């Protein structure tokens with residue numbers, strides 16, 4: 001986020017360890033499009049300039065997301081809705097044409113429990129597959145050079161959701177949608193069984209498309225009601241799962257390794273360390289508050305090297 005560009009320690013870590021950046025919030029519709037239909041580009045422009053200045057690739061996140069744009073699109077008849085939808089994608093993807101390497105075109109389309117697709121204001125107006133196909137087509141027109149991703153979460157945590165996601169990719173490709181890559185957010189549950197992450201990666205690889213691990217973090221807080229494990233035991237689980245993910249990614253053919261992205265640099269930068277979620281202790285990222293590597297950093301390196 002642009003606020004982090006004003007923190008010299010963040011900038012040093014970012015430019016030392018990373019070659020690509022995803023805006024965590026400021027390239028979303030909820031930032032760019034106001035309820036009255038007007039657009040603002042101040043923050044995403046600044047992020048694009050930061051990437052250009054520092055020789056980093058920029059990954060656009062995200063054009064169409066189920067929960068966003070509800071007020072700006074409310075009350076439009078079918079034709080106006082479709083025109084405003086196309087206009088948004090053309091305007092935003094067109095503005096960053098040549099400056100982004102890629103876009104998450106549709107984010108989180110699969111139902112939470114993995115059974116089918118989410119019902120949302122886009123699907124109600126433009127059809128369940130229709131809104132996605134249209135978004136990919138419009139993005140392709142606006143920026144033919146960008147790699148266009150369908151991006152989602154819990155794909156390895158929930159095998160049913162992973163399977164529904166891959167069937168959706170298959171169906172949309174068959175319908176002619178120019179999907180150029182598969183995005184798996186990988187907000188990892190440290191309690192998923194060994195092997196499940198690698199299994200999803202292998203299934204996803206079958207399309208031959210580039211794969212983006214797009215938002216890795218691995219919270220130490222489990223969903224279990226009773227968790228008697230020591231911090232060390234939980235850290236060991238975290239490291240094993242992260243090594244597995246990195247290794248599964250490394251095992252992909254080179255042309256399919258699009259990028260490996262973490263959802264924040266230091267623990268204290270994480271969305272998991274904000275507001276109600278913040279227990280003051282969670283360590284879901286590669287660096288601690290002081291900017292020194294966590295055990296997860298070594299786990300990632302181990303996975304990439306093995």
Ligand code: 9MR
Nearest residue numbers: 024025028030061107153185215270271
């Ligand atoms: O980390 C992001 C947080 O700063 C934003 O407030 C929030 C809503 O825009 O989105 C968070 O990022 C999410 C991402 O865009 C999509 N996958 C889940 C991420 C964590 O909630």
